[in-house]
Amino acid sequence: MSEPSGISVAVVGLGFGEDFLPVYLAHPQVREVAVVDTDERRLTTVADRFGVEARYTDVAEMLADDRWDAVHVLVPVPLHADVAVAVLEAGKHCACAVPMALELDDLTRVVEAERASGKRYMMMETTVYGREYRYVRDQLDSGRLGTVTGYRGFHHQNLDGYPEYWRGYPPMKYSTHALAPLLALTGTTVESVVAHGSGTLTEDRRGRFDNPFPAEKGLFTLRGSDVLGEVEMSFFQVARPYIEGYDVHGDRASVEWPADHEGPLVVHDLLPLEEVQPETGLRGRRARTDLVVPPDDVSDLPRELARFVADFEVVPADGGPALHREAAHGGSHPHLVHEFVSAIVEDRPTAIDAPTAAAWTAPGICAHESALAGGARVEVPQFPTGRS
Ligand SMILES: NC(=O)c1ccc[n+]([C@@H]2O[C@H](COP(=O)([O-])OP(=O)(O)OC[C@H]3O[C@@H](n4cnc5c(N)ncnc54)[C@H](O)[C@@H]3O)[C@@H](O)[C@H]2O)c1
Known part of the structure; x- marks a missing residue:
């Protein structure tokens, strides 16, 4: 048989x-x-x-x-x-x-x-398998975004009332959702990070972790790319609904996440430079903004x-x-x-795979270390894939 x-x-x-x-x-x-x-x-x-x-x-x-x-x-x-x-x-x-x-x-x-x-x-x-990621990836591959010049990832979620093991959880140690899209889009890893805590975690929210921060913000420099990754995380004491997303800015077009997390993506296309109009005094280049519902692809x-x-x-x-x-x-x-x-x-x-997962997780661990050290630059270790 x-x-x-x-x-x-x-x-x-x-x-x-x-x-x-x-x-x-x-x-x-x-x-x-x-x-x-x-x-x-x-x-x-x-x-x-x-x-x-x-x-x-x-x-x-x-x-x-x-x-x-x-x-x-x-x-x-x-x-x-x-x-x-x-x-x-x-x-x-x-x-x-x-x-x-x-x-x-x-x-x-x-x-x-x-x-x-x-x-x-x-x-x-x-985050790297959602329809939004696929849409951004397509816009980048097609050249519509041009050269990427900026990235901002964010994840705000209120964990009050969550199971005990979340109490005092250092937000940056959960930053893969906010950071991984940048690393996947650019095919890079993080070289170093500078991060800071923001606010003070109340005593009753402190858990088993060494963490005094309800929110953390970090700047990540990449190996093999000049794009700076900015990441903002919070799990406590931030009054806003859940959001987990990212904005990608290019020199031709940009895609931004909806502020309510649910709505369509916000896409800006930079328009050609116009003649300065003396009557308005307009300077700089304007951009056209469209709302886009990214399609599902099940092919x-x-x-x-x-x-x-x-x-x-x-x-x-x-x-x-x-x-x-x-x-x-x-x-x-x-x-x-x-x-x-x-x-x-x-x-x-x-x-x-495990080396990629480690390369996507380590920056957040190092970011928390940086925040605890008042914003000291922390080098992020590499995890060779064995594929190269
Ligand atoms: N977008 C995402 O990727 C995403 C979203 C939600 C949760 N998560 C992750 O998924 C994991 C689970 O999250 P959750 O919200 O379901 O957590 P949870 O605490 O609500 O549920 C965990 C479950 O695991 C069980 N469990 C605990 N210890 C166990 C053990 N030793 N052996 C077998 N079962 C055990 C618990 O009884 C419970 O049913 C977490 O790591 C969380 O970070 C990821």
């Missing part, structure tokens, strides 16, 4: 992990799915909802089972590095939610575990995953009315899953 085709995947952590479950279950190259959560009630609720039979409350027990080829880790951030290393050391492929880790040593541990295991690691960075997805780029319905396997699910993060989830599964099936590095 021939071996069944496709891979088997275990999803660990069923908060954000629940969003990925229907995508794996629908993927034509995934033959079997397991779920893992230490919270037994959560495990039963989600597994029953999706009709998943294979369930574990202990990651180690799942890792000891040869039945599972790959694992998607969506546990609290402080556990990311340890769980990712355990997955790779168990001889399984590992996808992991951002950020890769909280400390530089842990980045190195995961990079080494990937290399030693011969298995694939992927950091599931949503590189299997037919079965296309519906997950937009809001979708889940029909619970255990009965009850259909549940509405938002296709959050720019419709990136099916694209991320497909890249992870494809890399395993095609036996190639993932698009965000």
Whole structure:
């Protein structure tokens, strides 16, 4: 009898992990799915909802089972590095939610575990798989933006009332969403960073982290590019709704994120220099502004995953009315899953393999170090890919 085709995947952590479950279950190259959560009630609720039979409350027990080829880790951030290393050391492929880790040593541990295991690691960075990123990438590749001269990434999210492990979390240690688009667009890494804290974290919000700042701002210089990356992060004490985006300025056109996070992108095209008009005294060049809703592109997805780029319905396997699910993060989830599964099936590095993930995560760790040192310049280590 021939071996069944496709891979088997275990999803660990069923908060954000629940969003990925229907995508794996629908993927034509995934033959079997397991779920893992230490919270037994959560495990039963989600597994029953999706009709998943294979369930574990202990990651180690799942890792000891040869039945599972790959694992998607969506546990609290402080556990990311340890769980990712355990997955790779168990001889399984590992996808992991951002950020890769909280400390530089842990980045190195995961990079080494990937290399030693011969298995694939992927950091599931949503911002570089969303429809907005694809639109910006297309505008850059087509020459419409011209030469990039500026980048500003930002992520503001109020974490009051979040689970305990978020208390006092240093915002810059979660800066991959704000910074990765710049690094992906320019194909560069960060050379050094100068950052500052802004405001003072109230005593009742201080947690296990060495962090006195509700907000942090950093300037990142790149290797191989003269573009300066500006990043602004806040998790506490900033009165605004959630936003996670970036502006890219070119010398011909620019794309800016909508202030309300939900609306269309704001695109400015620089117009030709006009004659100075004596009656108005107008100087400088004007720009035309358009609002653009970036389109979804499902051409590189299997037919079965296309519906997950937009809001979708889940029909619970255990009965009850259909549940509405938002296709959050720019419709990136099916694209991320497909890249992870494809890399395993095609036996190639993932698009965000461990060295790339480390290169995208380290700058934020160094930025927090800089902020703690009052804005001292901090060099960011390199993580050679082994591909070059
Ligand atoms: N855009 C994005 O990329 C994005 C968005 C949201 C969350 N995230 C990341 O996803 C991860 C999960 O976030 P969340 O909001 O779901 O967190 P959460 O705390 O709400 O849920 C985590 C789940 O993991 C379970 N868990 C905890 N320890 C475990 C262990 N040792 N083994 C198995 N299960 C365990 C918990 O019981 C819980 O169900 C975080 O790292 C977060 O940063 C990324």
